[in-house]
Amino acid sequence: MRISFELVTSLQYDLRAAQQQLASFKSGQKYVTMKKDHETDRLCLEKQIKSLQEELRRLRLEQLSARQQWFESTDDMQAEYEKKIRAFQAENARLYERSFKAEAQRDDAYDKITQMRRENYQLATELEEEKGKNQKLIAQINKDFQNSSLPSSAQTIRKKKIPNNREASGRKPGAQPGHPGHSRKKQTPNQTVLLQPSQEILDDPDFKKTRKTVTKQLVNVQVCLNVIEYKADVYRDIKTEELYHAEFPDGVVDDVNYGSSVRAFLFLLNNDCCVSIDKCRDFLKNLTDGKLDISKGMISKLSKEFSEKSEALRKSAVSEMFLSPVIHTDCTNARVNGQSAYVFICAAPDGPALYYAREAKGHAGVAGTPVEDYQGILIHDHEKTFYKYGSAHQECLAHVLRYLKGSIENEPERTWNKDMHSLLQEMVHYVNGVETGEERDSVKIHEYETRYDQVLKTASSEYEDIPCSDYYRDGFNLAARMNVYRDAHLLFLHDSRVPTTNNLAERLLRFIKRKQNQAMSFRSIKSLDFLCNSMSVLFLMRQEDGNLYDKVSAVFG
Structure with missing residues (x-):
């Protein structure tokens, strides 16, 4: 309701203003006022146009003067510029000739550098090749059982190194002071010899016998040839002519048989001690004053005999x-x-x-x-x-x-x-x-x-x-x-x-x-x-x- 009232009031004010304006136009007073204002504005604008035209004429004169001066200075600058251009062209021609010669020299230098690089690369390649060969040879020379898989038995003849890379102590080999000694083991004597002192000691009353006894042994090894000869009487059957004699013990087959002690001795000497067959024969022959002269064939067959007779031991070892x-x-x-x-x-x-x-x-x-x-x-x-x-x-x-x-x-x-x-x-x-x-x-x-x-x-x-x-x-x-x-x-x-x-x-x-x-x-x-x-x-x-x-x-x- 209030909004409608305000709207009506505003419309009434507008209507009143429009009626007043209409009345002024109907009376002609408004046209007179507008004509006077127009004339005043026209005179003012004409005056401004005239002033601007004068200013334009002055600027045109100044522009002509400035253009004339510009043309004159431009001609001088053009002449100076052309002079410098001619100097620059001469200098450029000289520099071009110089650069051409420099490029030719540079190309020659590049060719030489390329050739030197090729030679350097070839020399470096050859040097690297020789270094590799040298390293390979040094590695082969220094290769031994301490820095490779080579066994110690393959070591060439040279100064023997200390085992386990230990440093030399400078001490004498053997027992060291302060360490308990290890004396030789005494054996059961087969014979005892009591040594008597000299007659001077026995006759001197100052010497009295003590309960102490000093014992020293002399150990020797003696090889005895033990030969058992078996004899058996031969009987003949008068009806069948069949011959008979008592059976010999096991192992007694040939006219001369060598017992287990001889076989074991030669077997260990040849296989365990790695002594040649000839040296085994000579050694046993010398021990027996030439009485035993074993054939090579018998010694060479000992490994086969020992292998066949010990097969059961090997089978049990496999199971273990x-x-x-x-x-x-x-x-x-x-x-x-x-x-x-x-x-x-x-x-x-x-x-x-x-x-x-x-x-x-x-x-x-x-x-x-x-x-x-x-x-x-x-x-x-x-x-x-x-x-x-x-x-x-x-x-x-x-x-x-x-x-x-x-x-x-x-x-x-x-x-x-x-x-x-x-x-x-x-x-x-x-x-x-x-x-x-x-x-x-x-x-x-x-x-x-x-x-x-x-x-x-x-x-x-x-x-x-x-x-x-x-x-x-x-x-x-x-x-x-x-x-x-x-x-x-x-x-x-x-x-x-x-x-x-x-x-x-x-x-x-x-x-x-x-x-x-x-x-x-x-x-x-x-x-x-x-x-x-x-x-x-x-x-x-x-x-x-x-x-x-x-x-x-x-x-x-």
């Missing part, structure tokens, strides 16, 4: 070996009739050891050995064939340390080999220091494994930054192998039954190596097999109490 949680295995080269052959060793810690002669390596060589069916842990020297057998594996860390030492000597600029060498030594020292039955620190073992992985990462980055030489790749191959076979290198940390090295198999194979050096080459694989069987039984006999010679004699008897 399958019960062992850990087995050491390895193989070495041999020569049979001028051809390559191999001897495999299987040994249990504190248990039996068995040798096997084979004509080939690989799976054909493993066939027939306990390794073929063994389900325990195998200790070996990274022979890939052995990874197909057993349930777990441990690499020989003694070999790994040797390889690392070789890498340190031939790649001194790298750091991973030194770090890994010290780390493995630290791990082995820790494991050896843990008492039997004591739990190992899992945190420390995890730390060792982490450091192991970190060192291998360092090796990867070092060989990525500076690749290995084509002439020496042993370090690179070792790092890659330790990464792929990580568990086989660290199994000893988790299992107390696992040793850190394969030294047991290495030591046992030295018997074969010594025999090989003495025999040079076996006539057949059978003769090598008989030797392996004999060495297996001899190892078993040494583990038991008693005299080895008596045990061997019992086998022959």
Whole structure:
């Protein structure tokens, strides 16, 4: 209601104003006023136009004057500019000629630099090639049983190093002052001789006999030839003409038979002591004043006889070996009739050891050995064939340390080999220091494994930054192998039954190596097999109490 009132009021005001305006237009007064205002505005505008026209005329005059001055100055500048252009063109022509000559000289210099670079690259390539050859030759010269897989028997004649890299102490060899002495063991005497003092001592009243006695022994060995001759009367049947005599004891077949003591003596001398057959014959002949002159054929057949008679011992050893949680295995080269052959060793810690002669390596060589069916842990020297057998594996860390030492000597600029060498030594020292039955620190073992992985990462980055030489790749191959076979290198940390090295198999194979050096080459694989069987039984006999010679004699008897 209020809004409608205000609207009506506003409309009334507008209407009143419009009515007043309409009245003024009707009266004519509005037209007069508008005409006067128009005339005033017209006069004012005409005056402004005239003033502006005068100002425009003045500006045009000033513009003409300025243009004239501009043209005059422009002509001077144009002349000066053209003069400078001509000078610049002359200078440019001179510089162009100079640059052309410089470019020609530069091209000649580039050609010379390119030629020098090619020559430098060729020289650098040849130098790198010679460095690689030199490194390879140095590595071959310095390679020995301490920094590679070469056996100590393959060491060339040179000054012998101190075992285990020990430093010389400068002390005399033998017993040291303050240490308890080890005197020679006295034997049961067969004869006692009482030595009398001189007559002067007996006649002198100042000397009185005490209860003390000084005893010294003189030990000699005497070889006696014991020959038993058996005789049997011969009877003839007058009806059938059949001859009869009493039966001789077992082993008495030929006119002259050699007993078990002679056979055992010659067998041990030839096979265990690695003495040649000729020297065995000569030695026994000299001991018996030339009475015993054994034939070569008989001595050479002793290994076969001993092997056949001790087969039951070897079979029991195989059964015992399958019960062992850990087995050491390895193989070495041999020569049979001028051809390559191999001897495999299987040994249990504190248990039996068995040798096997084979004509080939690989799976054909493993066939027939306990390794073929063994389900325990195998200790070996990274022979890939052995990874197909057993349930777990441990690499020989003694070999790994040797390889690392070789890498340190031939790649001194790298750091991973030194770090890994010290780390493995630290791990082995820790494991050896843990008492039997004591739990190992899992945190420390995890730390060792982490450091192991970190060192291998360092090796990867070092060989990525500076690749290995084509002439020496042993370090690179070792790092890659330790990464792929990580568990086989660290199994000893988790299992107390696992040793850190394969030294047991290495030591046992030295018997074969010594025999090989003495025999040079076996006539057949059978003769090598008989030797392996004999060495297996001899190892078993040494583990038991008693005299080895008596045990061997019992086998022959």
